[in-house]
Amino acid sequence: MEDLRYIDDVSTLVLDKDKCIGCTLCTEVCPHCIFEMRDKKAVITDFNACMECGACVNNCPSGAILVNPGVG
Ligand code: SF4
Numbered sequence: 001m002e003d004l005r006y007i008d009d010v011s012t013l014v015l016d017k018d019k020c021i022g023c024t025l026c027t028e029v030c031p032h033c034i035f036e037m038r039d040k041k042a043v044i045t046d047f048n049a050c051m052e053c054g055a056c057v058n059n060c061p062s063g064a065i066l067v068n069p070g071v072g
């Protein structure tokens with residue numbers, strides 16, 4: 001799955017680092033491994049691989065991630 005690509009620069013994925021509590025759940029549920037943990041905060045490492053499935057949003061306990069499913 002990691003090799004599949006979608007259209008560049010159209011994902012609605014937004015991460016609010018200030019709201020992240022470092023739970024690591026987004027790194028576990030994302031099917032494209034888009035998140036990594038750095039200094040106990042999630043960071044987006046491969047924005048254009050996001051397929052807007054919504055798994056990260058649905059699992060983030062602090063509301064730090066936003067995505068509009070199906071737009072990209
Ligand atoms: S919406 Fe899906 S593909 Fe995009 S970052 Fe979240 S879990 Fe990964």
Ligand code: SF4
Pocket residue numbers: 019020021022023024025026027041042059060061062063064065
């Ligand atoms: S799921 Fe939310 S709170 Fe947890 S690491 Fe990811 S962005 Fe941070």
